[in-house]
Amino acid sequence: MSHSAQISLARLEEIVGAAHVLTAPEALALRQVDGILPSAVVQPADAAQIAEVLRFADAEKLAVIPCGGCTKLGIGSPPSRYDIALDLLRMNRVLAYDPQDLTLGVEPGMRIADLLRVLAEQKQFLPLVVSFLERATIGGIVAANSSSPLRQAYGGVRDFCLGMEFVTGEGMPAKSGGRVVKNVTGYDLHKLLIGSLGTLGVITRVNFRTFPLLPAQRTFVAGFSNAEAAFRFCGAITQSPLSPQMVEIANPGAADVIFSGDARARVEPRSWSVIVSAAGHPEVVDRYARELGGMAVAAGAEELAPLGDSEAPDILARIREFTRLILDAVPSAAIFRIGVLPTAMAGLLGELHALAAQGSVDMVALTRASGILYAALLPKEGDAPATASLTKAVQEVFRVCGKSEINASPMLERCPPEVKLAAGGVWGAPRPDFALMRRVKNSFDPNGVLSPGRFAGGL
Amino acid sequence: MNPQLIRDLVALLGSTAVLSQPEDLMLYEYDGSVELGSPKCIVFPSSAREVSEIVRLANRYEVPLLGRGAGTGLSGGAIARDGGIVVVFSRMNRILEIDAANLRAVVQPGVVNLDLSRAVDHLGLYFAPDPSSQKACTIGGNVSENSGGPHTLAYGVTTNHVTGLELVLPDGEIVRTGGKNLETSGYDLNGLFVGSEGTLALVTEITVRLTRKAEAVKTLLAVYDTIDDTTESVFDITVRAITPAACEMLDGFTLRAVEDYVHAGFPKDCAAVLLIEVEGLTEAVEAQAAAIMEVCQLHRAREVRVARDDRERALLWKGRKEAFGALGRISPMYYVQDGVIPRTRLPETLRRIAEIAQKYDLQIGNIFHAGDGNLHPLILFDERDRAQFARVVQAGGEIMRHCVEVGGALTGEHGIGMEKNELMSLIFSPDDLALMARVRAAFNPAGRLNPGKVLPLGKGCGEIRIPHIPAPATTSA
Numbered sequence A: 001m002s003h004s005a006q007i008s009l010a011r012l013e014e015i016v017g018a019a020h021v022l023t024a025p026e027a028l029a030l031r032q033v034d035g036i037l038p039s040a041v042v043q044p045a046d047a048a049q050i051a052e053v054l055r056f057a058d059a060e061k062l063a064v065i066p067c068g069g070c071t072k073l074g075i076g077s078p079p080s081r082y083d084i085a086l087d088l089l090r091m092n093r094v095l096a097y098d099p100q101d102l103t104l105g106v107e108p109g110m111r112i113a114d115l116l117r118v119l120a121e122q123k124q125f126l127p128l129v130v131s132f133l134e135r136a137t138i139g140g141i142v143a144a145n146s147s148s149p150l151r152q153a154y155g156g157v158r159d160f161c162l163g164m165e166f167v168t169g170e171g172m173p174a175k176s177g178g179r180v181v182k183n184v185t186g187y188d189l190h191k192l193l194i195g196s197l198g199t200l201g202v203i204t205r206v207n208f209r210t211f212p213l214l215p216a217q218r219t220f221v222a223g224f225s226n227a228e229a230a231f232r233f234c235g236a237i238t239q240s241p242l243s244p245q246m247v248e249i250a251n252p253g254a255a256d257v258i259f260s261g262d263a264r265a266r267v268e269p270r271s272w273s274v275i276v277s278a279a280g281h282p283e284v285v286d287r288y289a290r291e292l293g294g295m296a297v298a299a300g301a302e303e304l305a306p307l308g309d310s311e312a313p314d315i316l317a318r319i320r321e322f323t324r325l326i327l328d329a330v331p332s333a334a335i336f337r338i339g340v341l342p343t344a345m346a347g348l349l350g351e352l353h354a355l356a357a358q359g360s361v362d363m364v365a366l367t368r369a370s371g372i373l374y375a376a377l378l379p380k381e382g383d384a385p386a387t388a389s390l391t392k393a394v395q396e397v398f399r400v401c402g403k404s405e406i407n408a409s410p411m412l413e414r415c416p417p418e419v420k421l422a423a424g425g426v427w428g429a430p431r432p433d434f435a436l437m438r439r440v441k442n443s444f445d446p447n448g449v450l451s452p453g454r455f456a457g458g459l
Numbered sequence B: 001m002n003p004q005l006i007r008d009l010v011a012l013l014g015s016t017a018v019l020s021q022p023e024d025l026m027l028y029e030y031d032g033s034v035e036l037g038s039p040k041c042i043v044f045p046s047s048a049r050e051v052s053e054i055v056r057l058a059n060r061y062e063v064p065l066l067g068r069g070a071g072t073g074l075s076g077g078a079i080a081r082d083g084g085i086v087v088v089f090s091r092m093n094r095i096l097e098i099d100a101a102n103l104r105a106v107v108q109p110g111v112v113n114l115d116l117s118r119a120v121d122h123l124g125l126y127f128a129p130d131p132s133s134q135k136a137c138t139i140g141g142n143v144s145e146n147s148g149g150p151h152t153l154a155y156g157v158t159t160n161h162v163t164g165l166e167l168v169l170p171d172g173e174i175v176r177t178g179g180k181n182l183e184t185s186g187y188d189l190n191g192l193f194v195g196s197e198g199t200l201a202l203v204t205e206i207t208v209r210l211t212r213k214a215e216a217v218k219t220l221l222a223v224y225d226t227i228d229d230t231t232e233s234v235f236d237i238t239v240r241a242i243t244p245a246a247c248e249m250l251d252g253f254t255l256r257a258v259e260d261y262v263h264a265g266f267p268k269d270c271a272a273v274l275l276i277e278v279e280g281l282t283e284a285v286e287a288q289a290a291a292i293m294e295v296c297q298l299h300r301a302r303e304v305r306v307a308r309d310d311r312e313r314a315l316l317w318k319g320r321k322e323a324f325g326a327l328g329r330i331s332p333m334y335y336v337q338d339g340v341i342p343r344t345r346l347p348e349t350l351r352r353i354a355e356i357a358q359k360y361d362l363q364i365g366n367i368f369h370a371g372d373g374n375l376h377p378l379i380l381f382d383e384r385d386r387a388q389f390a391r392v393v394q395a396g397g398e399i400m401r402h403c404v405e406v407g408g409a410l411t412g413e414h415g416i417g418m419e420k421n422e423l424m425s426l427i428f429s430p431d432d433l434a435l436m437a438r439v440r441a442a443f444n445p446a447g448r449l450n451p452g453k454v455l456p457l458g459k460g461c462g463e464i465r466i467p468h469i470p471a472p473a474t475t476s477a
Helices: A003-016 A025-030 A047-060 A112-120 A138-143 A189-193 A227-239 A252-260 A282-299 A312-320 A322-329 A342-357 A387-401 A417-422 A434-444 B003-013 B022-028 B048-061 B113-123 B139-145 B189-193 B227-239 B252-262 B282-298 B310-321 B323-327 B343-359 B386-405 B421-427 B430-443
Strands: A040-042 A064-067 A084-087 A094-098 A103-106 A161-168 A173-177 A201-209 A216-224 A246-250 A272-280 A304-306 A334-339 A361-368 A372-379 A409-414 B041-043 B065-068 B085-088 B095-099 B104-107 B162-168 B174-178 B202-209 B216-224 B246-251 B272-280 B303-306 B333-336 B363-368 B377-381
Touching: A003 A040, A003 A047, A025 A040, A047 A064, A047 A084, A047 A161, A047 A173, A047 A201, A064 A138, A064 A201, A094 A112, A112 A138, A138 A201, A161 A189, A173 A189, A173 A201, A173 B430, A189 B189, A189 B430, A216 A227, A216 A282, A216 A312, A227 A246, A227 A272, A227 A282, A227 A342, A246 A252, A252 A272, A252 A312, A252 A322, A252 A361, A272 A282, A272 A312, A282 A304, A282 B282, A312 A322, A322 A334, A322 A372, A322 A409, A334 A387, A342 A361, A342 A372, A342 A387, A361 A387, A372 A387, A387 A409, A387 A417, A434 B174, A434 B189, A434 B430, B003 B041, B003 B048, B022 B041, B048 B065, B048 B085, B048 B162, B048 B174, B048 B202, B065 B139, B095 B113, B104 B113, B113 B139, B139 B202, B162 B189, B174 B189, B216 B227, B216 B282, B216 B310, B227 B246, B227 B272, B227 B282, B227 B343, B246 B252, B246 B310, B252 B272, B252 B310, B252 B323, B252 B363, B272 B282, B272 B310, B282 B303, B310 B323, B323 B333, B323 B363, B323 B377, B343 B363, B343 B386, B377 B386, B386 B421, B421 B430
Parallel strands: A040 A084, A064 A084, B041 B085, B065 B085
Antiparallel strands: A094 A103, A103 A201, A161 A173, A161 A201, A216 A272, A216 A304, A246 A272, A246 A361, A334 A372, A334 A409, A361 A372, B095 B104, B104 B202, B162 B174, B162 B202, B216 B272, B216 B303, B246 B272, B246 B363, B333 B377, B363 B377
C-alpha cells in the first residue's frame, strides 16, 4: 500500500472507528468490482460518517464505491478508479414504519428479505421481490433499479419511492421528496438516484409506500409451441379487464430454469411458457381462472394449468431468482436487461433465437410482459475459450436491439469483465440526452468520487 | 421590450403568432392562482424548431421567458414574474400517435388533458391523471407541474404516466429523454423534468402511458353529522388497506355552496360527506364497496348512498370538480392551499384547521383528496378588508406549519411556483436547496427560463406570498 493510502487509513479509522476499516484480503476480495480490489472497506454507522468519508475522499482524490450485499457489483462498466468500498451493512434499520399510513423509511443496508419479514407481520409488503432476495439490500436494489415480476401490477421503484436522503460526492447530505404518498414539493432529485449505480450519491434513507398483502393468490401456466402464440395470449390479457400481478414469458430455456431449477436442463425443449399470477378476493381469483383459460386456449395453448400449493412457491422463487440461478450455473453468462415494447417482444426474441442458432451460444430469455426482457447468453459447454464467441454474440444483441422495428433499450447487466471490455461496453449506444446526464453527474459529484467510470459513457 | 426583438419574433413566427399590445398582454397576467405578473410579449409557436428559435432570440436579447398551457395552474407557475416572453402552446395541440397495443400516446404539449382521454375512449383507454381543471388544462402543463387529481390515489400522478419527452433547453437545443419503452438505461431524466415547474426546459412533445378503463365503477356518497366521524372513516379505510380509486371529502360549508350551484344531490344539513369511488373487476368492486360501507357505518355515517347510474355518478363528480367555482359565488376571493399530511393525522389536522379558522375569525372550507392526505383548505376573504387579509396570511402560514410538523409536505399537486417558494426552507435544509439550485443551474445557467419560481429568492422569511390585489377566483383543483 502506498504512503498516501496509509495516511488515509488512519483518517478513515478516526471517522468510523478502527474496527470498521477492513483491509484483510478476503474483505477486499468480497468487494472486488470486475477484478479490481479496493484498498480498504469502510463501514460507516450513519449519514454523518458517510459525509466525512466522502469529504475526505474528495480532498484526497480517492474513488468510493458504495456496497451492501455485494450482489450487484458486477453491474456496469469496470470502474476507472477504486480505492474505498463503502459498506453500508451497518445501516440496516427501519427508521420509521407507520403501517396504518402504509409508509416506511428504511436505511440502505437493510436486506430486502428482512424488510419483507417486518412488513409481513403487518400483512404488508413492498413489490420488490428481486433476485438474490436473501442478500440484496435496499440501497443496492434502488441504486440498480432492480426489476421485480410484480412490476406488472405495482410499477417500478420510481413509482412507490416517496423520497430519499443521500450524501453527494462532495460529502454534502441532501434530501428530496418526503414521507407522504403525494408530494410535488421541489425537484424530484431522488428519481435520479434510482438506477444511478452509486454514481450520484450514497443513499442513506429511502422512503416507500407499502402495500397490503392480498387475501388470495393463484398462479397459472400455459404452454405454447412458439413465441408468437405466447405473446398473442399476453396481448389478449392486455386487451381484457384483467390486471394480473405478474405476467412472465419464458422461452424454452428459461422454462427449464423455472420449472426444474437447472439452467442446463432441457426438459421441454420446444415449449414456450407464460406464467400469470392473480391476487385479490377469492371471487376475483376465480374469475381469472375462468377467463385466462379461454384466452390461453384461443391463443393456441393446450390448456392453462393452475400451479399447486406445493409447487407454486418454488416456481415463483425461481422466476424471482432467474439471474442468480443463471449465474450460479454459468458464471460466464452474459445477461441483458432490455426495455422493449410488447409489440416488439416476439420480433426481438426471434432475432435472439436466430443469433443463438448460429451456434456459438445458448439463449435463455425471461420476459416481463410490462416491457423488460432478460436475455442470457450462455457459452456452449466445453467451448473454451468462450470470450471471443460471447463477445461477438453480445455485440450482435446490441445491433439487433437498435433495428428500427425493434427499437429496444439494452443494457448488459451481467457479464465477465473481459467481455465487457472486448465488446466495447455494457450500456449500448449513447443516449441522445447523454450531455444532460453529464450535467446531472457534475451537479452531484463534480470531482468523480463516486463509482467513477461505472455508468453509461464513462460517468 | 426592445422593438427589434418583437420584429424578429414576427419575422420568425408571423404577425398572427405574436402579441405585444397592452390589452392583449393583460389576458396573460394571471393564472389559476392569486398571483399576477406582466409579460412584455406573447408568442404562439407551432413546432419545437420554432420554440428553439424563440429561446435563442430570448438569449440574444437577454430577456426572460416561460412556457404556458391553459393558465389553470394554482401556484403561479405560468406567470411572467420578471416580465419577458410567454411561450403559449395552444397551437401545438395535436395528438401525434396513439399506440393502443403498447398503451402509449405521443402528444404535443398543448393537447387538453380530457381531449386525450376522449380520443382513446373508443379503444377502452384513458389518460389517468385527472386534475379538476382537466377540461381546460394541457398535458404540457400537467408535465411541468406533475399534476394530480382525485383518481391519483389509485393511479399515481403525472410522473407515473410519462415515458418520454422532447425538450427545448434554455440554450435552444432540442433533446429527447426516454421514449416509448418502459425503461432506458441511464439517469431517469424524465423523473427530473416532470414537475420541475418549467424551470429546466420547455416541453415540446410528451409520450404518455394510457390506462385501460375499469370494467366496473361504483361511486358512494357517505353522509356524516360530524367532521370527526368523517375523518375517522378515511383513517379506517386507509388502515384496513382498502384502496379506493378516489376518496374525496367535502365539508358541510363547502357542499352547501356547491349544492346551491350544481344541484348534485348533496344533503345540505350534514357536517361533511365522503365521495368514494371503487373501480376494477366487477367482483372486486362489490367486495370493496361492501367493506367501505361497513367502515362508514361503523363511524356513524347517517347514510351511505350508491350512485344508481352514470348520470347520478357524473353529477356527484360535477359537484366535486366545480366546487371551487361554486365558492367564488359566495366570497369575493379565496386562497386555496395544497398541503399534504400522513393520512393517519387527518382527524387532528381538520380539528386544527377549525381552531385556526376560529382564532383568526375566518371562514375556511375543506374540499380535498382525503384518501392521500392532500388537503385543500380554502380561506375565504374580501381583499378590500386589509385587516382580514393580514389574518388570512397568518392563518395560511399556521396551517402550512402544521402540515410540516406532522411530517407532511407543502404541496401535493399544485406546485411551489412563486406562491410557496419562500416556504421551501420549512422542509429543506440549505444544503438540500443548494443542490436543487445547482441542478437548476446545470440546465438553466442564466436563470432566464421561468425566473423566480420553486426555489426561494430569500426575499421573504418563511412566508406565504399572497399578493395585495388578488385576481378574481377561478375554477380549479
